[in-house]
Amino acid sequence: MNILILSRNSRLYSTRRLVEAGRERGHQVRVIDPLRCYMDISPHRPEIHYKGENLEAIDAVIPRIGASITFYGTAVLRQFEMMGTFPVNESVAITRARDKLRSTQLLARKGIGLPRTTFGYSPDDTDDLIDLVGGAPMVIKLLEGTQGKGVVLAETRQAAESLIDAFRGLNVHFLAQEYIREAGGADIRCFVVGERVVASMRRQAKEGEFRSNIHRGGQASVVRITPEERTMAVRAARIMGLNVAGVDIIRSAHGPLVLEVNSSPGLEGIEKSTGKDIAGTIYQFMEKHARLGKTRTRGRG
Structure with missing residues (x-):
């Protein structure tokens, strides 16, 4: 397949691994900066141009869109969807997950356990x-x-x-x-691809810190999740409409609770802590599901 990765930095671990894994499986993989894309928004022949080049015959797009460029990045992704290109995560799902208020309300409406x-x-x-x-x-x-x-x-x-x-x-x-005091500064990142949790890790905040994010100095280790946690993670990703998601769960005295659903989860912590080829698993999903025009956005405005 001819695959594009939307990323502002080709040197990031997640972007590099996606390039490596795709090429190892025989795909043509290219990284493009979404902020350098511009669009011809025509009803019959929508186009995307990149540094003067018309991007055509793209089979699939992997969005690695940072939060700071959500508006423009999802507009670019939406244009690819209009052209019939298969997105690993659709634009509407990304914007839904990025809105913390909206995503919390959607999860609560479907009965997903959350902190008050x-x-x-x-x-x-x-x-x-x-x-x-x-x-x-x-x-x-x-x-x-x-x-x-x-x-x-x-x-x-x-x-x-x-x-x-x-x-x-x-x-x-x-x-x-x-x-949630009893969590002790730890949470669980469940990496969901398709309809299953393909890997999970426990993230422990450093001493004196309550945020367990790896970017904030949190330490990652392998963890065995319960069937309830596994089901909760898959349901949360499905509610957001995400095919690939990082679902953060915290263990409370009343059972597991979802903290957040991430539409662009990093690969470094989860691959290094579990030893699993998560990038390759994403391509397996794409190879099975990527079809021209297989997107809910096409034809719906």
Whole structure:
């Protein structure tokens, strides 16, 4: 197949592994910067151009779109979908997962276990927002944050009130969330491809930190997940509409809870901790499912 990887940095581990794995399986694989793509949005012959070249006869696209370019990156991906190119993850699923509020509401509507979460606008409701999640300590998350950025632990009620006031003063949106103390700064990343969890790792936050993200110094190790956790991860990815997803689960006294569903999960931590060829597994999925025009976006506007 002729495959494009949408990535701003070809030197990133995940991008490099996807190139290597694809070429090892006999595919033509090329990395292009989505910000250098531009589109001819025509009803009968939509096109994408890249540095003066008309990109044609592309069988599949692997989006590795960073959060900072979600708007433009998904517009490029949507154009490929209009042209009938198969996307590993569709544009609508990526934008759905990137919106923390929307994704939390969708998961809650389908009965997925979550930490108690609140969202509000008026300063007059701050006390109730804090009480609804059980008071301090509590977690406050910016809706635009990624890789643990914009996620703050307020250890006291006064700290929570000050953070909420500061975020409102900056005119940014945030979620207030229950702090799961018994998790001990650890979560589980379940890597979902298609309808199954193909690998999972436990991420432990470094001492003095509650965020377990690898980018924040968290340590990864192999973990055995329960059937309930496995089912929950697959369901969460399906609700988002993602074929490839990193589902972050935390173990609470009341059972597993989903923290987040990531539409562009990194490969380095999961491959190195488990020894599994996750990039190759993604290509296996593509080889089985990639067909011209096989996208829900085509013809639906």
